[in-house]
Amino acid sequence: MSTSAEGVLSVEVPRGAFHLFTNLCKGCGLCKEKCPKDCLIWSECLGSFGTPAVIPDDPQNCIACGICQQVCPDCAILIERKRVK
Amino acid sequence: MGGKVVRIALAGEGGQGVQSIAEIITEAAFNEGKEALYCPNFGLEQRGGVSIAFVQIGDSRIGAPKFKTGDIFIALSLRAIKRCRQYIGPETTLVYDSSIVGAEAEVPPNAARVMAIPAIQRSKEELHPRVFNIVIMGAVIGATGVVTMEQAREALEAKLGGKFKQNPDLRELNYRALEMGRDLIGKSGE
Amino acid sequence: MASVIEGEKKVFMTGNEVAAWAALAAGADIMFGYPITPQNEVMHYWTRLAPRYGRKFLQTEDEISAGFTTCGGLQAGCKAFTATAGPGNVLMQEPYGMAEAMRLPLLAIIQQRGGPSSGTVVYSQQEVTLTTYGGNGEGHRIVYSTASHQEIYDYVIKGFNVAWKYRFPTFVMGDGYQAKMRESMVMYDPAARGIELVPANPIIGLSGEIGVDRECVHLCNIYSLEEELYEVLQKMEADYQKMTPEVVEYDARFCEDAEIIVVSHGVVSRAGQDAVKILRAQGFPAGYFRPITLRPFPQEALRKAVENCKKVLVVESALNQLQRLVKENLYDVALEVDALAKPAVGIIADEIVARYKEFRK
């Protein structure tokens, strides 16, 4: 996991990368509940409302399906997918 | 202010055509270059009740749209006399149709002059019951001289020209009704 | 836009018809309306005339909607207008408020009827308070009170111009008599009389690509902080005060040596003027004052008019509406104020003359 100066939490996952923009995350947890692998947990980093931001528990569990990105009301999550060769 | 303003109130049952008479007379006065103001009483009586038209014709700008008492008051029904007696004063000539039963008892004693004219009867016998209101219009013109007969005929033409075209006999009928009304009052508007 | 009236044309028609013609001549693009007596014929004539000149109309589900569709049309940059009366005027206070707040050049023709509630469909001057100060604001509106068909025509044209120039909702307020009665007046092409029509322009739905040619527009109508709104209102009031001397109108006659000044507005001022002439002819030093704009009120002019007089006689077809405005604007002048107040009833010159003489005693 890396945290950029802009407050982006980035996690390399097997099929790509999970990015979370802490300045946008309000910690609602809707994404957490929708994750089909149930792999999102509250991280140590705080979001814009001072609540914890989400992060995959184990990068290996994240399949980069993009559902968390889709349900986020604040566009705080970005899933980058590697091109399948 | 300036010259004398003639004030005319017409009252009748809805459908008797008092508003049309007022409209045609004021239109004629306007065409003659006079100042005219026609104010309909469009109260709740608009449908099924007493309909009143207030007409003022003069040489210069007319003041308030309504007036207290008219120079001439034309009543076409008993209810119209009862309801509108407030517009009859010591300077008012009251004209009503002689067929109205019980009218005499309702006539305010202060009217300057009272004339009962057989407009309904004569129009029915000699012309057509439908032109009764034109007979009344002739009576108004006869009594007040606010417009010339020529202008009245032109205003009629403007209002009913379409019907006259379809049935030219109607034109003659209306003209005769106009003259009948004037003669019933016994005064010439020309 | 082809001119609606060629040259000058003397006509004999109802005030509602005059209003529709005036809106056409003023370059109105679209009318939104809802039936209510005695305004209906404004819509009737408009719907017959508008298609000839490529203008539009929508009959809405109620006056609230008619007012708000008008607001939408104005934001989109069209000369939109509406007409209403009585209870409809009450419902329209809500959209008028939006027009006030967002500085939309709304023009409404009001034909006052008797109130409160459904009252009568006939006549009154009881919508003065409502039209000038109705709504949850400070009455940043322009209200013309007309006295004749000529004025309905003149002030509807002027009203559109003033609204689009100063961006305050503008009202041309007549009444049931003026709506329904017929009298002569002269219609004209505003351009032929040198009246330039203020062009309309959109404040939303602008041309150009967002992010390339322009920024997007976010029109705000609700503020989070009291201070924010205060600032907006301060600016509004400052603009209004600045505009006032340019817009305010009145008619004053025989006031210099008058002992009692008859103050009336709208159609009643016709009787007021006649009464003063009668009184003068009889040797009474009567004066005549008529505010043409009820908002902004011709305060300065009225105060000047009453300088030498002892009493003011307010005459209105309402109980205490013009009177309230008069008293407010003469608040510190030592004057006796009396009223001939006949709510929802017409007033004639003789009554004013009689009241004047009584008041004089």
Add this chain to the structure above:
Amino acid sequence: MSAAQPVIQPKMPKSWYKSNKPHLFCPGCGHGMVLKALGEAIDELGIQSKAVFGCDIGCSLLAWNFLDVDSTQTHHGRTTPVMVGIKRSRPELITIAYMGDGGGYAIGSQHTVNAAIRNEKITVILVNNTNYGMTGGQMAPTTLPGQITETTPFGRDPEETGYPTRGPEMVAAIASEGAYVARGTVANFRQLKGFIKKALENQIAGRGFSFVEALSVCPTNWRTNARDTWAFLEDKMTQYFPVGEFKVPQVKEE
């Protein structure tokens, strides 16, 4: 991470106004999802510069500067007539009336009904979260039977207060041919976006009134955690408010 690497940007619709994000809606509020679906639909249709967005009062007012689109704030319940006024005056504009269930089904219900009947060529997006959010969670026309709100502290009793308004069903019943009516849910983003896009396309084609109700969530006033929020939407609300298209214009094949 090397310095040459571009800074990663969140994937917001182009038609979102970026500088005021994070937006003002509460954590977990469904408005963000509905407006994301709308934003993406606007982007895909390329109508950002000719759309006019009008928002109601209630939580939807917070959307007044949400989009990078010409926008206007109206009054409670009055967004539909304002948008009708704009559309009637400037038919080339794409007008979007954005409101909540209170605005569209209670205080402004006459405008919803009559705009539908007149087949006004505007798009209405109505967010149904079963309560009045902005004012603190009172009963809305859409509050479910038994649901507790600030003004139904013992649960909504249909005997007292009637049953929830089924808006799209009503609109579909009264709108004429050419209208498009659907109900989506923020739980099915792709479908919701599809409905909104079709609704806008319907306006662009000038066919008629288009109306999309979006079932949404209000964790703040529902006082629910994320799990219960989804559960209320997906298990309770959809039972009463079926998702799908209720009226689709018959488009003639050329």
